[in-house]
Amino acid sequence: MNFCSSCGSAVSLTIPAGDDRERYVCVSCEAIHYTNPRVIVGCLPVYEGRVLLCRRAIEPRRNFWTLPAGFMENGETSAGGAARETWEEAEAKAIDLQLYRIFDVPHISQLYMFYRCGLEDGAFGAGPESLESALFDEADVPWDEIAFPVVYKALKEYFDDRRRGEYPVRVSSIERLKRPPA
């Protein structure tokens, strides 16, 4: 950040009065420009026991498989955003959303929220950011071609939880992004 989005003057990194950390403060109008973590909302859609994954058409991790997810937008709920992403990336209507998994990723200031859900009519397709979508039984999940550690972990836990028959909401932190074990 170099310039004030309100008045166009330069900003400088200083600790405002009454604050305890550096913020971008306008040297002219004194506006304080906060930056905060962003929320990524997504779904873990299940239909007839199989999980819906999308193969990414875009970087990063093009060609790898992921759950439908993306940045939460202003004016929507977390579940609403998760359903929107499922529609946009997999052309699938998420139903019966239940909060399932939260990941803190502090080193990139992100917070993931995944909802378990069903799929209306079992229908799906591929949105512009996906090469294809498909439903997978546990044994058929392309475990060594999963795009992101949070997706790998959420899927593994889901199948474990299903064997136990309970789906507790979990929160944990991912300290540094690593590739899932091949």
Added chain:
Amino acid sequence: MNFCSSCGSAVSLTIPAGDDRERYVCVSCEAIHYTNPRVIVGCLPVYEGRVLLCRRAIEPRRNFWTLPAGFMENGETSAGGAARETWEEAEAKAIDLQLYRIFDVPHISQLYMFYRCGLEDGAFGAGPESLESALFDEADVPWDEIAFPVVYKALKEYFDDRRRGEYPVRVSSIERLKRPPA
């Protein structure tokens, strides 16, 4: 937003290629300036069966009682932020944090996350944004002087859950901020 924070030129509200909603886009360097919901993290601290509340020293809702909470900062986890706010507002060390309550507040693009927690040594005080802090039994909570609907609702649910002996993680949406019933 009037000016590009990267180059200082004017921005205009337009729908970028491949997007489906208006963003602030720089007319000069073409940077897209996204704005996203902000996360508010807080604690519901309990010590020997009583709940810790803080009386607000600042607007909005000065003099009203609240749970320690505030905007999640870059580089921290949601639980870490909730504990930080508990320290800053109530000079209390939150321990054993358990995710408890999520509120979507889409009309102001906010997401609340409350953690249940204990208090180390039962110690607390009042940070600069609080006039005082105090532990309350259910019957003594100042129900008609609670600052925010999300706090009122989280507290009511907590005492109900405690009678039942289980604390499910709940998510719901608050469509418009209303005062709690007096």
